[in-house]
Amino acid sequence: MTEVAGQEPTICGRGHHAPVGSKFCPECGSPVDSPAANGLAGGARRRLVMVGGVVGVVETVRGADRLPDRATYGLETPREPVYSVAFASRELWGPSDEGVWTVALDLWESYLEAP
Amino acid sequence: MSHEHHDHHHPRPASAVELRAQALEALLAERGLVSTDAVDAVVTLYEQDVGPQNGAKVVARAWVDDAYRERLLTNANAAIAELGFGGIEGDNMIVVANTAGVHNMIVCTLCSCYPWPVLGLPPTWYKSSPYRARAVSEPRSVLSEFGVTLDDDVEIRIWDSSAEVRYLVLPMRPSGTEGWTQTELEAIITRDCMIGTALPTARESAAA
Numbered sequence: 001m002t003e004v005a006g007q008e009p010t011i012c013g014r015g016h017h018a019p020v021g022s023k024f025c026p027e028c029g030s031p032v033d034s035p036a037a038n039g040l041a042g043g044a045r046r047r048l049v050m051v052g053g054v055v056g057v058v059e060t061v062r063g064a065d066r067l068p069d070r071a072t073y074g075l076e077t078p079r080e081p082v083y084s085v086a087f088a089s090r091e092l093w094g095p096s097d098e099g100v101w102t103v104a105l106d107l108w109e110s111y112l113e114a115p
Numbered sequence: 116m117s118h119e120h121h122d123h124h125h126p127r128p129a130s131a132v133e134l135r136a137q138a139l140e141a142l143l144a145e146r147g148l149v150s151t152d153a154v155d156a157v158v159t160l161y162e163q164d165v166g167p168q169n170g171a172k173v174v175a176r177a178w179v180d181d182a183y184r185e186r187l188l189t190n191a192n193a194a195i196a197e198l199g200f201g202g203i204e205g206d207n208m209i210v211v212a213n214t215a216g217v218h219n220m221i222v223c224t225l226c227s228c229y230p231w232p233v234l235g236l237p238p239t240w241y242k243s244s245p246y247r248a249r250a251v252s253e254p255r256s257v258l259s260e261f262g263v264t265l266d267d268d269v270e271i272r273i274w275d276s277s278a279e280v281r282y283l284v285l286p287m288r289p290s291g292t293e294g295w296t297q298t299e300l301e302a303i304i305t306r307d308c309m310i311g312t313a314l315p316t317a318r319e320s321a322a323a
Contacts, residue, residue, distance in 0.1 A: 063207075065279055082279070086272075089252075098255040101271040106280045 049085060049112040051105075056087040059104070067108050080109040166235030167306035169200045170283060173210075173233055174309065175300040178288040187285065188212055195233060204231035205281050211274060212285040213311075218265050220258070220311030221274045221282040222250035228276035230283050234306055241310065251275065261312040284311040291317030
């Protein structure tokens with residue numbers, strides 16, 4: 001993954017080009033892959049991910065934890081990264097009279113798909 | 116029907132949920148899995164000693180002490196522990212700060228995950244299906260029902276709590292509170308301000 005902080009055109013979760021610095025794609029409203037580090041380990045860029053077909057942005061690494069789906073049943077499960085992933089409301093619910101808001105979920109690596 | 120009788124003579128009938136909880140407690144005690152004393156101790160602790168007054172102390176300190184605010188936002192658990200709070204249902208805390216451009220609100224869409232050490236037990240509405248569904252799908256409508264109207268350009272960020280991560284909103288200090296003591300500030304920081312469904316105002320202090 002190349003890192004050219006703040007210079008390259010940004011790309012939204014649906015592949016549209018968006019102006020540098022935009023948070024949401026002006027064309028489709030989905031989150032934009034931003035080079036801003038936002039606390040990601042090692043200055044990594046924000047990473048676009050998909051969960052259940054919805055594109056979101058990894059904003060922060062929360063840490064590492066056992067997958068609750070298994071751990072809760074006492075099953076052996078290794079720790080895996082947990083991310084705070086932000087989803088734009090339009091990605092989740094479509095356009096709304098209320099404008100755009102963000103829903104942030106803490107998600108385990110196993111839940112994420114590549115967009 | 117009787118007119119003079121009071122509740123303590125004729126308590127209202129227990130709800131289905133209360134009966135179920137009583138039955139569960141009786142079964143767990145009978146099988147030696149929990150003691151009634153332990154259940155009573157937890158209930159007493161969270162009814163009397165642990166509640167939003169703890170969170171208000173955290174927020175008030177952050178309002179008057181920039182270094183503390185910084186620690187709170189970078190390592191909430193450690194900063195909250197500095198004031199003597201912590202424990203179950205709050206092992207992994209994240210504090211999110213409101214700004215002029217961002218308003219934060221917390222929810223648990225799955226059930227009722229809530230930061231017990233700083234807010235106590237969750238209110239009934241927080242556990243209700245409509246709040247859990249609507250907080251993420253129409254937050255401005257929900258906020259307006261709570262009496263909160265935000266400018267259109269304020270970004271609303273909804274944080275979905277989980278068994279692992281619990282959130283607390285750090286509201287903005289309202290104008291008109293310059294020179295107030297920490298104790299005076301604590302009095303205007305309500306539970307809902309720290310869930311994100313209310314905004315603190317200097318006005319409320321008049322009644323405090």
